Amino acid sequence: MTSQRTDASQEPVDPGDAHKTIVRLVVGGIGEGIDRLMTLSRALDEADSDPDSTQISPIHADPTLMAMVGWISELPRQARQIANSASKMTYPITRAAGVAWDTGAFVAKTTGIAGFVEGLTEPLLTAIAEERERLTSVGTGEYARGRLLAVQVFEQSVDGIMGYLGTSEELGELVREQTLGITGSAVREIRETGAAADGLTEGVFRRLLGREKRGIPPMPVPRTE
């Protein structure tokens, strides 16, 4: 799809064929959009199936979001190029620092300072690892708690409004009888009509396309973890 659009864009534009150009642009844009979304979707699948991922925050707890950010962003590649240029310019300094570091490490090892420092840093590194593990579980839990709260708030908002209106006895009675009764049955009627229209529309189109008539609509099969 993308190559077709490229080829089309190289052809000379005839003002009289403006409508063709527009169609090419739209079709090419759609093709490119589908291509990108499918690539992104595949990246998300890979991220979903990674069992070793560790998360420490609500954002990091969502591998799909992280994968999408990684896909969209071209910044790492550009950052690498900038870093390469910078490293060439600062090479003499980093070289000198490297030599100094190696010398220091040699001295530390031969005099026994390195072992002493390792003994000091070992508990610190262990504590950091434990804290990171704790944050992982806390972050995941907080994320799930937030979604649970949102579901409860959204689903129970109607109950809350009804409860508030129900503080007045007359109004509450009116609300219960009129609103719940009429609106409830009206919503049910609309939903039933919609579902019936779904089947009817599908039946007509399937017949036109020569496909088999379907009875009860399919039920999505949940993915087994």
Added chain:
Amino acid sequence: MRKDDFHVLQDRAAGFVTRMFAFIIDLAIVAAIVAIGGGVSTLIDAALQGMGLQPTVDMTVIYVWMIPFIFGAYYTMFWSLTGRTVGKWFMGLRVIGRDGLPPSIGRSIIRFLGYGVSALAFWIGYVWVIIDDERRAWHDHFARTHVVYDYARHPSGEIYDTYRRRAEPTD
């Protein structure tokens, strides 16, 4: 599908007409939000000019650029948090991922971007629901989601149980 069979549709894939009505309701709601926001931005603009402050940028232009983000925020927030927007709630629908739970933020964003692709293709992506064997639109295929009938007032126990299980401290 006769009306007598209404109850057996619970948790099954939703059809085109119901989804279209839900979409129209959501569109009306977001349009109202956008209109109110436009009024507020105009008022702010007028107030700033009344105070003798001449903004260096045109607030109307900024607001127009924000409209797609308002749409995106509305849809992705509701999908990822509860699996249903106001329109879908009214029509008794729910968006679920492959695990039966509401889609994640990432998948909700993909689904919203897929809305644009489905619409750009002369709305074929939406009408695809009619001929698709799983009753899925293009954006459902992109985001690996399904839209099912869910007439229950509260989400199924499975969703609650899963969230509760994940929300429990693991120490």
